[in-house]
Amino acid sequence: MSTVLQLKNITKTYGDMRALNGIDLALPGDAYISLLGPSGSGKTTLLRVIAGFEHPDGGAILFDGKRIDTVAPHKRGIGFVFQNFALFPHLSVAQNIAFGLENREDEPVTDRRVVEARVRDIISLVGLSGLEGRAVTQISGGQRQRVALARTLVTEPRMVLLDEPLGALDANLRARMRAELRAIRERCGVTFLHVTGSEAEALAMGDTVLVLESGRIAQSADSDTVYNRPASPAVARFLNCYNLFPGRIEGGAFVGGVGRFALGAAAPTRATSPAYAIRYDRVSVRPPEAAITEDEIRIEANFVASEYSGAAVNSFFALDDGRVFEVESHLSHAAPETYAEKGRYALVWKREDALVYV
Numbered sequence: 001m002s003t004v005l006q007l008k009n010i011t012k013t014y015g016d017m018r019a020l021n022g023i024d025l026a027l028p029g030d031a032y033i034s035l036l037g038p039s040g041s042g043k044t045t046l047l048r049v050i051a052g053f054e055h056p057d058g059g060a061i062l063f064d065g066k067r068i069d070t071v072a073p074h075k076r077g078i079g080f081v082f083q084n085f086a087l088f089p090h091l092s093v094a095q096n097i098a099f100g101l102e103n104r105e106d107e108p109v110t111d112r113r114v115v116e117a118r119v120r121d122i123i124s125l126v127g128l129s130g131l132e133g134r135a136v137t138q139i140s141g142g143q144r145q146r147v148a149l150a151r152t153l154v155t156e157p158r159m160v161l162l163d164e165p166l167g168a169l170d171a172n173l174r175a176r177m178r179a180e181l182r183a184i185r186e187r188c189g190v191t192f193l194h195v196t197g198s199e200a201e202a203l204a205m206g207d208t209v210l211v212l213e214s215g216r217i218a219q220s221a222d223s224d225t226v227y228n229r230p231a232s233p234a235v236a237r238f239l240n241c242y243n244l245f246p247g248r249i250e251g252g253a254f255v256g257g258v259g260r261f262a263l264g265a266a267a268p269t270r271a272t273s274p275a276y277a278i279r280y281d282r283v284s285v286r287p288p289e290a291a292i293t294e295d296e297i298r299i300e301a302n303f304v305a306s307e308y309s310g311a312a313v314n315s316f317f318a319l320d321d322g323r324v325f326e327v328e329s330h331l332s333h334a335a336p337e338t339y340a341e342k343g344r345y346a347l348v349w350k351r352e353d354a355l356v357y358v
């Protein structure tokens with residue numbers, strides 16, 4: 001797949017704050033890319049640098065193989081969709097979409113019939129047919145989101161940057177719009193770079209997921225790899241689905257505050273600090289007297305509370321060093337277990353399921 005956008009060693013500093021700290025990346029054409037990172041990791045700054053609203057202090061940006069660092073934002077061929085949609089409240093759906101086309105600095109389209117035809121095509125592409133004449137104050141949040149996207153797509157960008165595009169929508173609508181956005185992108189074949197602070201959204205949407213951490217790309221991979229093999233303890237922590245323990249490797253085991261975990265066959269991953277990670281849904285809860293097999297690890301803990309979230313239940317246990325340990329059980333096959341308040345349990349997982357960082 002051809003590269004549409006390439007960033008080479010991009011840095012951006014505000015005062016003594018390094019917002020971007022040497023970003024290297026190459027984004028493919030015709031792909032959905034999620035950019036995930038904790039608050040303050042530099043996601044918006046990266047998007048603004050790519051769009052041209054901010055100038056990097058160093059590095060190079062290439063679009064279709066050409067340097068664009070000094071090209072004005074509106075001449076980059078890159079569209080931007082803002083979180084708050086930024087629509088004109090006094091204009092209709094069609095007028096909002098036409099506005100960008102008629103008023104752009106570069107080659108504004110003045111022929112009414114051309115504008116109308118383009119607006120009609122794009123309205124159908126984003127699924128807003130029938131609402132052309134409606135005021136944008138009289139449509140739903142999801143429909144406003146589509147108008148904002150249509151207004152960008154009508155200008156035929158080669159790439160679209162979306163800054164938390166679903167952030168203003170309620171949870172149900174957000175989930176539905178994920179599939180919508182992916183479908184619209186597939187129909188127009190343009191690369192989308194979608195910034196989100198939600199790991200579930202990033203993993204659900206991205207063909208590629210970029211994880212940003214303190215102004216650096218900590219991982220760039222498909223969703224499956226990011227979820228199953230986070231590149232570092234920091235990425236695993238941010239995914240919010242791994243129990244993590246600090247410690248050290250000693251004689252074929254990982255030794256931490258709560259015990260000694262025998263290592264599996266897989267080679268540990270290199271990281272800045274050692275850690276042991278086990279995913280919430282890889283752990284089973286058993287009575288403390290239950291036996292374990294040779295390939296299993298067990299620790300004991302006291303049950304604290306459970307929390308239901310649709311198809312899963314997350315249970316929280318207190319380890320003997322005070323640390324909280326989380327277990328996720330999916331409810332598709334079995335009725336949820338109930339645990340005794342403050343009851344003692346064995347938490348068990350397979351050696352091979354753990355990830356070890358050294």
Ligand SMILES: Nc1ncnc2c1ncn2[C@@H]1O[C@H](COP(=O)(O)OP(=O)(O)OP(=O)(O)O)[C@@H](O)[C@H]1O
Nearest residue numbers: 014017019037038039040041042043044045046197
């Ligand atoms: N205009 C600015 N002036 C000074 N510091 C800034 C400016 N913009 C961003 N920063 C700082 O740069 C860092 C990265 O900010 P950025 O907004 O890119 O993060 P983010 O990942 O988008 O965060 P969030 O998810 O909270 O929106 C933060 O420490 C932030 O305080």
